[in-house]
Amino acid sequence: MLKSNIEKALNEQINKELFSSYLYLSMGNYFESINLSGFAGWMRLQSQEEYQHAMKILNYVNQKGGRVVLQQIADPKIDWESVVSVFEDTYEHEKMISGSINDIVDLSLGEKDYATHTFLQWFVNEQVEEEATALKILEDVKMIGDYKAGLFMMDRELGQRAPETEEA
Ligand code: FEO
Numbered sequence: 001m002l003k004s005n006i007e008k009a010l011n012e013q014i015n016k017e018l019f020s021s022y023l024y025l026s027m028g029n030y031f032e033s034i035n036l037s038g039f040a041g042w043m044r045l046q047s048q049e050e051y052q053h054a055m056k057i058l059n060y061v062n063q064k065g066g067r068v069v070l071q072q073i074a075d076p077k078i079d080w081e082s083v084v085s086v087f088e089d090t091y092e093h094e095k096m097i098s099g100s101i102n103d104i105v106d107l108s109l110g111e112k113d114y115a116t117h118t119f120l121q122w123f124v125n126e127q128v129e130e131e132a133t134a135l136k137i138l139e140d141v142k143m144i145g146d147y148k149a150g151l152f153m154m155d156r157e158l159g160q161r162a163p164e165t166e167e168a
Pocket of ligand 1: 020
């Protein structure tokens, strides 16, 4: 069984992960609109990963005999000023998600819910990677600036990203 406050926090996290999926899908559409199909493909894979994060939590809640309550997903932003601004938003979003995961870790410790605490360690580690990746791309696109050839090369590089094989 899950305590109701833990169940509520996990349900909210499912919503945040689904919103992340929606946001990255929207960023992908923005990249398509400015003919950066490699960046777009990268964002679509990111979106799929976020969906898998949501499923991982959903499966855990079900496994623990909790009740999954799907909530409305907010409209994502659809336009950005530049490639840099997309990755600024991505980095800020991932930091927010890390904070949200950390809050549930705190809650699980306070409630002595060691199973949830252990379950969340995967997300704690994942967030280190997610933040580092977003920051690295942000720094790269800032460095490239308006240099079109650099952007073109980065578009090709990001377009080579392969889907993750890990099961949710
Ligand atoms: Fe599921 Fe990017 O956090």
